[in-house]
Amino acid sequence: MDCPKCGAATIAFEIPGELREYAPGDEPTVALCRRCLTLHPAPETEASTDPDFTIVSDAFPRSEDEGAIAMVLAVGLLDSFALYRREIEALIEQVEQAGTDPLLLLDRLADDPETEPAVDLRRRRQHLEGTLD
Ligand SMILES: [Zn+2]
Numbered sequence: 001m002d003c004p005k006c007g008a009a010t011i012a013f014e015i016p017g018e019l020r021e022y023a024p025g026d027e028p029t030v031a032l033c034r035r036c037l038t039l040h041p042a043p044e045t046e047a048s049t050d051p052d053f054t055i056v057s058d059a060f061p062r063s064e065d066e067g068a069i070a071m072v073l074a075v076g077l078l079d080s081f082a083l084y085r086r087e088i089e090a091l092i093e094q095v096e097q098a099g100t101d102p103l104l105l106l107d108r109l110a111d112d113p114e115t116e117p118a119v120d121l122r123r124r125r126q127h128l129e130g131t132l133d
Pocket of ligand 1: 003004005006007008033034035036037038
């Protein structure tokens with residue numbers, strides 16, 4: 001499917017069971033826009049169980065073992081930081097436990113010329129940094 005927000009291509013993936021409670025909506029499959037990095041429910045889409053988010057940006061880790069899906073969900077929720085604060089914090093914690101630095105990743109994502117994030121990643125990063133202490 002194409003992004004309902006900007007029309008760019010998306011990458012659809014299945015949310016692993018242990019992360020579903022942090023995902024918005026009830027759909028087990030969502031699609032990440034490759035350009036504006038927003039997340040959308042993707043009920044009718046063929047979803048990958050091993051998505052490669054490095055095609056969206058090199059900033060993302062390749063492997064789910066490195067917290068890739070948790071990070072993608074967190075990025076998708078950053079748009080509604082106040083609403084999903086608890087979920088974002090839980091996801092970010094998982095990313096850190098997986099050995100990936102979420103703040104560094106957001107910096108790299110903000111610097112990636114291939115993407116045009118719908119949210120101001122640098123501002124969200126500051127919010128996030130404030131909540132992690
Ligand atoms: Zn988009």
